[in-house]
Amino acid sequence: MSAPGLLVAAPRSSSGKTTVALAVMRALTRRGLRVRAAKCGPDYIDPAFHHAATGRPSFNLDSFAMAPRLLDALASETAAAADLVIAEGSMGLFDGVRAAESRTGANADIAARYGWPVVLVVDVSGAAQSAAAVALGCRLYDPRVTIAGVILNKVASARHRRLVEAGMERAGLPVLGVLMRDAQLVLPERHLGLVQAGETADLAARLDRLADLAEAGIDLDALVACAGGTVPDGAGPMPSPPGQRIAVARDAAFSFLYPHLETGWRRAGAELVPFSPLADEPPPVDCDVCWLPGGYPELHAGRLAGAERFLDGLRSFARAHPVHGECGGYMVLGRALEDADGATYPMAGLLPVETSYRRRKLHLGYRVARLCDDGILGPAGARLIGHEFHYASELSAAPSDREALARVTDAEGVDLGLAGHRVGTVTGSFFHLVAADPG
Template sequence: MMPPGLLISAAASGSGKTTLTLGLIAAFRAQGVVVQPFKCGPDYIDPAFHGAAAGRASFNLDSWAMGADQIAALAQGAQGADLVIGEGAMGLFDGVARPGETGTGASADIAALTGWPVVAVIDCSGQAQTAAAVALGLARYRADVTLAGVILNKIASPRHEALVRAGFANAGIPVLGALPRQSSISLPERHLGLVQAEELPRLTEMLGELARFVAAHCDLAAIRALASGGLPAASRTRVPPPGARIALARDAAFSFIYPHLLADWRAAGATILPFSPLQDEAPDPTADVCWLPGGYPELHAGALAAAQSFRAGLATFARSRPVHGECGGYMALGAGLVAADGTRHQMAGLLGLETSFAKRRMHLGYRLARPYLPLPGLPLGTALRGHEFHYATILSQPDPALARVEDATGAEVAETGSCRATEGARVSGTFFHLIAPATQRVSA
């Protein structure tokens, strides 16, 4: 039986969704409640924090990239939990203009599909009663989405809280908690969002602090009582593994791979063989494919350049078996990477790609890719849905393009990825992060 759930959302990014979500998960877990977390939209970092707080893997649910059956099937991961807590992305209704598989990628799509009531985090800084007007707009915008209540954030004083609460009383919207401004309750950030969970030595202590902070200022019993919804059991087409034995780069430089992909690969019988390029480890020679996920190679470019065993082992592997890199993994497969300070670091050299962070430019959005060549495990002709999020500038991309890539409006983008044939295999890479094969018909 599926447990009831809630979706934590807001009117905008930066309102405090992640802080509240982690605090709620940790606070309920401290009470003995088994919480299953989810994250709306494409995001690698928040789910890792969710997992640390809940002790259960957090899965992404994405209405643009995933079909309704896939979302329902992933939601089955909540079986055995007492409560589901999903975290939204950006504002509640923010998505792209043209729908994908089941929606525009908005968190509201997931709330509507699952029936999970929304608890909105309202950033009250710089306003009082007007905060209720913002929440009233959230409550009325879509008839298929239920706003169950709000948690006030960045409350400056008791007087401020009283004024804000008066506005919500007039609007008839329940206030489930009020979080005072407290600069010590925050998570460190960098250019792609939060610092990764695995990089924080005080993570357990920080989660304990968040749990106590949220428990002290929110009505946990009332919040849990609002939970409802759930999806019926569903089957889906899983993402096929790229090989039977997959050498997977896995460390602080290569950590961006979706849990549902790993779950799909394992469900198909594949064996995952992790190795650490930062520890100068080469891919397992018994593997039949090597996969380098995204991450932060720009922060570890010097260490990667010095990892002679990794680079030599990767080159040997690529002579007879396919190697594929996504985003950071793609950059690591290239010839060189220029760090933010202007220093060029030699990369693996299996592709001619040269990238630079000396002049950062953000590339962000959903992507639909049609590979020109079959990727490992994926037959030619399979359209793929995913996203791109990086700050690298391409200085040179001399190898043949890997795919035709479009954004969510159907416009072609320049980041096509690239490929290079070796003696017995193919090296490929792309800035595109795979989420799922497209199931809806897409025009060629």
């Protein structure tokens, strides 16, 4: 029997979802509950924080990018090994793409699919009773979703709390907890979101501090009592590995690899062999594929340019085996990378790509790709779903038909042209793979 679940969501971004979710996860884990977390949508940073807070892996659940059977397989594995599932939303509760109902990528799709009640985090800074009107709108907007209660965040004073709670009472929304305005609650951030879990100083102490605040300000017993829903049993198809023995770059510059991909690859019998470019380690020669995930190479461009063993080893590896780079990995496979200060550093030179972080431009959204040729991601014509989120500008020319990795559209089918590159067995693109052929 699957564990009951809750979805921690909010009316909009930057409301405190991650802070509240981590506080509750850690507090309930300290009480001895087997808490499993999940992240709605394409986020590769928050699941690592979930893992740190609960001691258990966290998967992404994405109703647009994942086929229903893959979605159910990941949710089933999450719920089968837990006493309680806590899913964290992304953006606003109903924010997604224009697509068929239940396939929009919105948090609400996940809550509706598994019957998980929503705990709504409401940032009440700058509002009092009006905050209840926003929360009430969330309760009424989609009849598929149940709002179990609200947690008030950034409450300024006792008087402010009384005013907000009066509004919530009028709207018929239970207040499950209150967090006062406190700058110490904020986790450090950089341009792609939170500073990664592995780089956050004193992370365990920070999580325990959040748990202490949850114990003091949230009715955890009432919150747990709100949990419900069920996840269908049974395993679905997991992602196929790109090779049997996969060299995976893993350090502060390369860390954005979705947990469900790693799990799927291992389930299929693949072995993942980590190596660190920042430590000047080359991909192990006894591997048959090299995968360079995204991350923050722009913060370490000088070290990477000086990592001669890594770069020479990567070039040597690419002469005999496939190499693929996503986003940051794609930039490192290119000819040069300009950092935010305008300094330009040579990279591996395996793809005709030059990128710049000085000329910042936001690229954000789902990518639906059709592969132009056979490769480790699939055969020519295979349909992949990925997500792009970066601020780099590409200085080099757009790829031609003969050298592009894929032709891509956005989530609504708008043609975005050719994307990525392929040169021999070396491939790369700015989009992070989420799943193959989710139709």
